[in-house]
Amino acid sequence: VGHIALETWIGAYGAEFQIFRERHPSRVPEDLGTMGYSGEEAMYVSQDVLQEAYGATGHTLQFYMSYNTSNYDAKKHFDKLTDLPAEDTTAMNPYAQWTGDLDGLVEVAGGYHAKCPDGRFWISPACRHNASKCIPVVSNRLGWLVDTFMFWSAAYGMPTAIGISLSVQLHIDHFTNHRSLTYWYRPDVRFAHLDPQPIIFPRHRASEWAQGNKRSMTQGSYIGKLVARELCFQAFNAYEFVKNMEFDLSEVQTQLMKVATENQSLEVVACEQWTTSRVALGQERFGPTGTAPGLLLQPRGSRFRLQM
Structure with missing residues (x-):
């Protein structure tokens, strides 16, 4: 039985943790506070692509406005959508209300699903007329932040094609071997050798996110230190x-x-x-x-x- 759990992303699962606390008050671990940092989830761009774009044109692809097709052709620094093996990605709701992009959705009972013309990638409005102009974006097999990526792409004119890698290893391969954008979180070792940087969007607006409007930046997740409730008495030095x-x-x-x-x-x-x-x-x-x-x-x- 474990007595100490470090770097627990309680902030990302706050509702679930509270439910467990209410149902099992005698078993819930004690939270000893923050690890000293918040977890970061975002859309990331590799250091190589950043340096290439900045060196060639002075554009910084770490800033969301550099992707707007009215301002710059950021696509030239990335691979084509067809460079990613289609078989490596999975076959693919407030989004409709806040973006008005009904062309990118399929209506189903109770709401909408993302519309993927090829059955694999959702194509943003900025490159929907010509998918070869899209920048590939991949999330991991669970599709983390895919809906948020759709919001950002529609709100800020980003020419993206968003897909979900079938497995963790394929997700690593897609970003490591292809010039694409990706979902990632820090701290994590998976892409550390590429030193990718998060794309900066407008500051997080909690009131908008509460309504389902995800146009602003994600918020850092609280990361805590959980210990067994009896640890203070069994091993006070370790507890402190x-x-x-x-x-x-x-x-x-x-x-x-x-x-x-x-x-x-x-x-x-x-x-x-x-x-x-x-x-x-x-x-x-x-x-x-x-x-x-x-x-x-x-x-x-x-x-x-x-x-x-």
């Missing part, structure tokens, strides 16, 4: 350590970059960072001790006392 532990998002992403580029495991990189930080602060390293209650447990069964 977790409670006071916070990280910076850029710091975490830098360490994940090492995992991606140096072929090291998460455990090795984390331990190296921990010991390096302690030496830099002039603190003693910690060493093996006995197995008395209250000490921290290392995965393989050894216990260590923190020399704070």
Whole structure:
């Protein structure tokens, strides 16, 4: 049975967590506060594409207005839609109310579905007249943020073709091997080696999102630290350590970059960072001790006392 769960995206599943809290008040874990950063979900563009566009024309593709077809032909920096294998993407509601784009929808009982002319990709209004002018956009197999991508594309004249990769590995392959835009979240190691950057949209407007209008930027998700309710009594030092532990998002992403580029495991990189930080602060390293209650447990069964 686990006693500590770090980096839990409670903010993304707040309603579900509250339901569990109400149904199982004696079993719900204790939240010891933020990890020090919020999770970021967005539409990402690779560093290579960013540098190419900026070097060639001075346009920054990290800004949403650079994609508007009235201002710039951003498509020339990306692959064609047909470059992505069609068999690798899955066959594909407030969107209609706030965008008025009924041509991009199929009416069904109780609402609408996205209209995919080829059965795979939704084509935005900006390139619906000619799909070869579309920039490929892929989400992962669960289709995260696809409806939001549709909103952004329609609201800001972005020429996009939005599809969903059939599997996690295909999602990685699509963005790694093709010049496309993608769904991603940080912190995460999946695309760290490409150093992609989120496209910046207008600041998040909670009141609009509450109505189903998703034209503004996504909001960072609260990421917490959950522990067993009895941990405070069973291992007070561990409890206090977790409670006071916070990280910076850029710091975490830098360490994940090492995992991606140096072929090291998460455990090795984390331990190296921990010991390096302690030496830099002039603190003693910690060493093996006995197995008395209250000490921290290392995965393989050894216990260590923190020399704070």
